[in-house]
Amino acid sequence: MNLDISLRSEIHKALAALFNQSVEQLQIQPTNKEFEGSHTLVCFPIAKVSKKVPEETAKLVGEYLLTHSGIVGSYNVVKGFLNLVITDQVWVEVFRSIYSNPNFGVLASDDKEIMVEYSSPNTNKPLHLGHLRNNFLGFSVAEIYKGNGYKVHKVQIINDRGIHICKSMAAWKLFGNSETPLSSGVKGDHLVGKYYVEFDKVFKSQIKELITKGVAEKDAEKQAPIMQLAVDMLLKWEAKDADTIQLWKTMNGWVYEGFSSTYKRMGVDFEKLYYESETYLLGKEEVLRGVENGAFIKKEDGSVWVDLTSDGLDQKVLLRSDGTSVYMTQDIGTAILRFRDFPNINKQVYTVGNEQEYHFKVLFLILAKLGYSWANECYHLSYGMVDLPTGKMKSREGTVVDADDLMAEMVNEAEKQTRELGKIEDMSDEEIKDLSEMVGLGALKFFLLKVDPKKRMMFDPAESIQLQGHTGPFIQYTHARIKAILRKADSLGILVEEGDLQKVTSLELAEREALFLINSYTNKIQEAANEYSPAVIANYAYDLAKEYNQFYQSIPIFNESDADKLKFRIAFSRVVADTIKKSMNLLGIQVPERM
RNA sequence: GGGCCUGUAGCUUAAUUGAAUAAAGCAUCUGACUACGGAUCAGAAGAUUCAGGGUUUGAAUCCCUGCAGGCUCACCA
Structure with missing residues (x-):
């Protein structure tokens, strides 16, 4: 019922x-x-x-x-x-129908299809803490939509071309001595990132030198030899110069290799990858088409603009006077390509930080101006920045928290604490490793997902590594503990038949309260989808675990003399464990049988 | 300067489609394993919901003003 x-x-x-x-x-x-x-x-x-x-x-x-x-x-x-x-009879009946329905909480598909874009890094440096929030958020929203019966396509756009990668290429060419990930033992994305940092260092010193020679700062930035080399590479790339393309391919290849192991550890995946280098030309065509049909304006110098003043915004450039494309141009192409590739999608979600809110507002208006009716099905899932206790992350000041390092630290800490508790002494090293991975990543994901996406959040390393309280491991622990109870029930040969449940006529308060939460699971996954907010699920899973722990501490299970109540509590525990597991999986978090 | 967002216990967060005495975690203090896993539970203490007005039977929530912080308004991405 x-x-x-x-x-x-x-x-x-x-x-x-x-x-x-x-x-x-x-x-x-x-x-x-x-x-x-x-x-x-x-x-x-x-x-x-x-x-x-x-x-x-x-x-x-x-x-x-x-x-x-x-x-x-x-x-x-x-x-x-x-x-x-x-009445308790009604609660028991509600429970019985949930218990007997193996698909409880799985909403029926009604042929809705959605695309979720997330991650979408530049290819000049490794992923950092901000990307972690992005990836976990996008992945989770995709899973939540799946849970709501949607067919979901996870994609990303890889910003593989542009001045940023040319900077790394320039520095590598000058100082690299043919260093490769293989020769140095450095992960590919980190190696390319190293040269990006190197570029910046040299660039700054060259500017300083020029300024002491009396060159104005703005001119110095353009005249710096290393910058000229990078710009030259960008031009050569656009002209399809063979050597430049080769270097570009090689260095991007290193980055992709590095990213793929990072993604693997994060537990995120993509159905299809889009590359900016493959979509910007389509964007360019579309912009020119827009000029022909009067949607856009071509100025005397050859640059192309869209006038959004009637929408309360400004004029935005879509093609430079030299005909090259800007960031917006490729996003136009990418969007169109995606709706061609997946003509049945009802909605496209862009998981991108809130600093790009204006950009997406403009993009969606442009797509509408080009006559695409699906433009208003595009949604910018905007999320706040991740700050550190010391303030904003700044790559220039070296305060960026690296994604690979952070995941490794979390897993190490999880292993340390697991071993200290000493509950897993009979586990093999392999099992402990898997468990630590689960717990460490669970702590990190939960920490980043429990906060409302649109809010800016504070990442305190000391707090994130906590495994007690309002954390992922707290919920994982509750799951593991229930599993221990279920194993014991099995070993005692306690079998619960559906008919046994109805013999129970009275419940304890803690049972009713946990039942109330289990019963609201379907509402919660709908709410989470409507609001694009994994935080709804995270807080739900926490509340449920907390409620169960109260039940667990106050009410005996195996010491219950009434056999029907005992069976009910076993069945009830099983449903709580299942619901916790389902909820956590929607966040991309695995739950252990033991920990 | 224009636009958007945020402001809740010492700290990190819930509650923001208006509803009861604002709910948790961390930190602090006090208790609970000869019972099913103490990564747990019970309890104490901790709040002028940034400030001031307004609407309402009722405001953390809606409106106005101010203050503080963030993002944004590139022929950057």
Whole structure:
């Protein structure tokens, strides 16, 4: 049975019978812990149609539900709040239907299809903490949509061309001495990143030198020899110069190799990769088409602009006067290509930091101007930056937290703490390694996902490595502990038949409260999808684990003398473990059998 | 300067489609394993929800003003 629907329908019946009225939106909320009951009907809005004061209205509705509904066992009224106590028989029935449904919480597919873009790094340096938030967020949102019955395509756009990679190439050419990942033992993305840093160092010193010679700063930036080399490489690349293309391919190849091991450890994946070098030309064509049909303006110097002043924005350049494309140009091409590749998608989500909100606002308007009706199906999943206790991450000041380093640290710390607790002495090194990976990454992912995406967040390394409290490992631990109970039940030969459950006629408070949470799982995954917010799931999983732990501490399972109750508690524990696992998987977090 | 976002216990966060005495974690203090896993649980203490006005039966939530912080407004990506 579906408790929410039944309850609503009973209340509607009550309102019709009592006041001959209907109320469109019933306000039902969880009952505060200090009062008895689980569901609370807020009666202030209903008072308007009942023509009675809220308290009186609440009493009438409560009394009607008590005598007519068969769901409500008792009620109490506090001010205008009607607190409803659902009978234990109904709770048991709700549980039975969840327990017997192996697909509980999996929403039926209605042929909806969505594309989620995330990650999308530049290829000149390794991934950092900010990318971790991006990747975990995008991956999780994709999983949440899957959980809502959507067909999901995970993609990314790789910014593989442009001045940034040319900078690394220039520095490597000057100082690299043919160093490769193989020759140096350095991971490919880190090696390329090293030369990007090298470029910046040399560039700065060259500027300084020029300035002491009396060159203006702005001119010095252009005249610096290493910058001229990088710009020269960019031009040669666009002219398809063979040597330049070769070097570009080689260095990008190193980066991809490095990224792929980073992605693997993160546990994220992609169905299809788009490369800027393959989409910017389509973007260019589209922009020129826009000029022909009057959507865009070509100025005298040859540059192409879109005028968005009627939308409250500015004019934006789409092609430079020399005909080369800008960032926006390739995003136009990429979007169009994606809707050609996947013509059935209803929605496209871009997981990109909030510093690009303006960019995406403009992009979507441009796509609409080009006549693509799907333009308003594009959504920018904007998230806040990750700050450190010392302030913003700044690559120039060397305060960037590297993704590979951070994951390694988290896993090491997890292993250290696991070994200290000494619960896994019979595990092989291999098993301990897998477990540490699960716990370390679980802690990191949960830490980054529990905060509302749109908010800026603080990453405190000391706090993130905590495995107690409001953390991923806390939830993983709860799961492992339930699994221990289930193993014991198996070893005792306790078998739960569906029919056994209905013999239970009374529940403990902690059981009712956990049941309330399990019952709200489907609502939560819908809410998480509507809001594009894994934080909804993270906090749900935490609440459920916490609630179960309270149950666990206060109520005996194997010492219960009533065999039916014992079986109920085993079954109940199993459902909690399953629900925790499903929720955590939506976050990209695995849960262990033991830890 | 224009636009967008944020401001909640010492710290990190919930609650933001308006609803009851604002909910957790960390840190601090006090308790709980001869019972099913103490990475747990129970309890104490901790809040003028940035400030001031307004709307409402009811405001952390909506509106206005101010303050503080962030992002953005490139022929950069």
